[in-house]
Amino acid sequence: MNRNPFSSKTYTSTWLKHFYSNGRAISFPFLKGTSFFKYPFFPLNINIGRNLTKGVMYTLQSVKLPVQIPNRLILIYDVPSYLEIKLDEIDQNLTIDRIRQYPGFSINLEPFTDLDNYLIQTFKRSSRYKLNKYKKKLESCFNIKYKMFYGEIKKEEYNIIFDQFETLLKKRFRQKGIMNNNLDPGEWNFYKDVTYPMILENDATLFVTYNENQIIGVTLNYINNNTLIDAITVFDVDYSKFNLGSVNIMKLIEWCLKNKFDKLDFSKGYFDYKKRWSNLEYNFEYHLIYNKNAVLPRTMAFVIKNYFRVKQYLRDKKLNDRIHKFKFLLNNRSTKQNMILxxxxxxxxxxxxxxxxxxxxxxxxxxxxxxxxxxxxxxxxxxxxxxxxxxxxxxxxxxxxxxxxxxxxxxxxxx
Known part of the structure; x- marks a missing residue:
């Protein structure tokens, strides 16, 4: 298992089936680590998965200007900024434009022996007391059990978990009053279709928290070598007093350390809890690869680059949050009636x-x-x-x- 899960055959074929059924996977000999689909109207190739991956890693081979892209543009979404790409051996006509997008956060677990060791070195005594109190309260007030589905899961049980996963997400974002892209029917159907085989192939996991037999929390994780990537997490908002989010992170850290994983990655997007728990920060970038002497790819790169920079500017100004709230209000104008305040x-x-x-x-x-x-x-x-x-x-x-x-x-x- 020495690969990025988003370049696996299962992930790429399932993504194409859901989002580009008439297309096929395209590979370039000079670029290893991901495959592409051809954009319909322009000489543009985009990585399979687009913005649904949680990090794409790739390498460029030592070659002259590739014959495949003299007049083409390659766009790769969500490349971690810590990825080192050696350009000294690449043809000088080939250029890479990097466009900063979302922040990324992760925990390097290599210095720590167990959960207590991590907590002692990361949080003050008062914070450790609160974190342990949340866990003890949760487990003493309810009949709590945790289960990580990794490598095997029955299809019937998987369907039950994923249906409740969706229910809890809808409930959570109704409470927040904003739209969530993961709940778009096309996107959610993709996640449900692709996650089951990826669990069986050790490329994904589901971490589930139960109260008795009731599912009250679900985390979808991907596995990239020795890194556990927290992709989507949700909890039953009725249990918010018990700070299930913190308990969940502690259990994930505990699982990672017991199973020799050296990093827990919270993926893209800023949230206070990510910054509080992480000891590594980076950015996700979009990469544009093209022949800088070719007019059409250079012009397309200029337009795309500025488009994404404007989007990031709006994101930095929190305007996208207002848009999500406005969309929610349009689609849910009567949901707050008869709510218990x-x-x-x-x-x-x-x-x-x-x-x-x-x-x-x-x-x-x-x-x-x-x-x-x-x-x-x-x-x-x-x-x-x-x-x-x-x-x-x-x-x-x-x-x-x-x-x-x-x-x-x-x-x-x-x-």
Whole structure:
């Protein structure tokens, strides 16, 4: 397994099937590490995968100006800036334009022996205390288990996980009020189609967090030699109090170190948590390769280069976030109706006979709005869900009672 997963036969053939069914993979003898498709209307070749890969690595062979590209332009998306390309042995007429795009973040795990060693060398004592508290709270309040699917997974189980993966992503981005490109039907169908065989080929994994048998977190990872690439991560927002994101990263670091992986890569895009956990930063670049003496490729490169620079400028100014929010509002104008905005707790001295109560199961979809209040209660009171009963107060809208032993607490949901 000494290759980039995005250049594998499975990845390239599946991508072509979904996004360019009439095309074929094109390789250039002088360029190793990725393959291309021909853009329909211009003398332009683009790497297969385009912007869906999480990092493309390639090398240029020592050659004279390749006969394949005297009047062609090659575009390669998402090349890590730490990739060293030797140009001293390449024909002087061949040039590479690098266009900075997204920031990238990763953890070099080579200096660390285990998770505790990493935490001690990375975070202050107070931060380590909080991180360990999140994990202990999560595992004491719920029946948590973790599983990494790597090398094998049953197709039926895979389908269940991926369907819940999509459900959790939709739920998360409804809460954030923005569009997410991963949920575009064409893109999501590609991910679902390509990930299963890549898991079997050891080029991808799914890391899943369960509460009992309920899936509450999923991370899709790719594997590039000894690097685990965190591609898409989502958690059930009802568990946000327990900081599942931090717990997930700790489990991924733990898994990497136990399985001799020397890097955990958070891939492209800036988020505060990536900067906080990482000890390596870099940029993703788009590379344009062409004969600088040929007028048409040089002109095309100029136009494409400035197009991507404008896009990056808008991204730096956060204008793309506003566009995603606007698109979400257009497509989801009624989703915020009847949302529960908050809740309040009132401790009861005893479970009064004035209340007419009906015990309920929180697994029921109609009781979904109560989960956030319940999980807040469990977190604040260090209670286990196994010891708790939940009651609906009859004839009182949005009123419930949590009971643990002799302790009872009234809950009022507020709109």
């Amino acid at each position: 908050g809740f309040s707790f009132e401790e009861l001295i005893e479970l009064s006979t004035d209340y007419e109560l009906k015990e309920i199961l929180l697994s029921s979809e109609k009781n979904h709005s109560l989960k956030k209040a319940l999980f807040e209660y469990l977190y604040l009171n260090n209670e286990s869900i196994n010891d708790l009963k939940t009651f609906k107060v009859i004839n009182s809208e949005g009123t419930y009672v949590f009971q643990s032993g002799s302790k009872a607490t009234k809950v009022q949901l507020e709109r």
